[in-house]
Amino acid sequence: MDFLTAQRWSPYAVGIAIGILGSLVFLLSDKYIGCSAAFSRASGMLERLFRGKMVDRKPYYQKLPPVIEWESLMVVGVILGAFLSAILSGDFTLQWVPSKWSTAFGSSPFLRVAVALVGGIFMGFGARWANGCTSGHGISGTLQLALSSWVASVCFFVGGIATAMFIFNILAPRG
């Protein structure tokens, strides 16, 4: 049972397994794997705690109601599954600053968390604007050969590559 504790699996084995898992979701749930809608629903539920029922009247939340849905439970599962995998392989580490970040920008947790916050805002905002993310469009949409998902996936990587190259090849003082 070495494979249960191996730190990394072949990306092809992981990809093929995700492809089969994604197909089972079509078969068993008549849905597809997509993560970003759950963040939107959770955001609406949190806002409702502070601002009350008026949140449900927002046009966007009439389209995508802020309630616990299939995808919400799936995302909770992703957190638990990654936790389980990390524990089993001994890869579980409490870490504030990734090593690649600290080599280039220093080990301050405040800077890294502030930058992650800004990145998260763009990502959460962009995922709603594009109506999907790297799982919903990037894997589930492209495998259906949906035109919108192929356009979205190319744009995700064009934007991501340009931004990462700007940060690490131009901004990084010690890169």
Next chain:
Amino acid sequence: MLTKVHSNTKLQFVIALITGLVFGFLLQRGGVTKYEVIINQLLLTDFTVVKIMLSAVVTGMICVHLLRSFGLAQLHPKPGSLGSTAIGGLLFGIGFGILGYCPGTLAGAIGNCYLDALVGGLLGALLGAGIFAAWYPRLKDSILRRGCFPELTFPQLFKVNPWVVVVPVALMIITLLAWIEYTWPSNAMTIRDILAF
């Protein structure tokens, strides 16, 4: 289609949780819950993310179209437009490059206990989604409708049997993966290692 299974709410919640558990396990074991792996993909020095995504797409594309041929599944293509899909995609990409996680791998990174993902990334993603919901009334009838796509899937667009597109796309992706593996070899545990446990 398995409509009895689809309409069983309790069973669906169990399926959702198990799907997530397996997906999260695979993301972590594939290495993509790590900031380094995602950023090195965007810097084009490590191709793990693309290898995982493309092999998932080839496998899923063939399986889902088989299920569909047997009447066991239906497609759910998303509508889109240049104003929504392309501009939103670029905005998402900027966030992806700054944060170094995407929504699925962000959840996985939280499970891995990476605190920049939990404190910065999660809060940001929730805020970003909330800002979009607040701006939606102003965006929905203007930019989001610019340049709507004519058809939903490539086979519909070309008016052909889906397999006429599935087979060449699968061959193209496999060729691309072979070239990527030759140029940027994987140093993780291989399929043969896993099968030989």
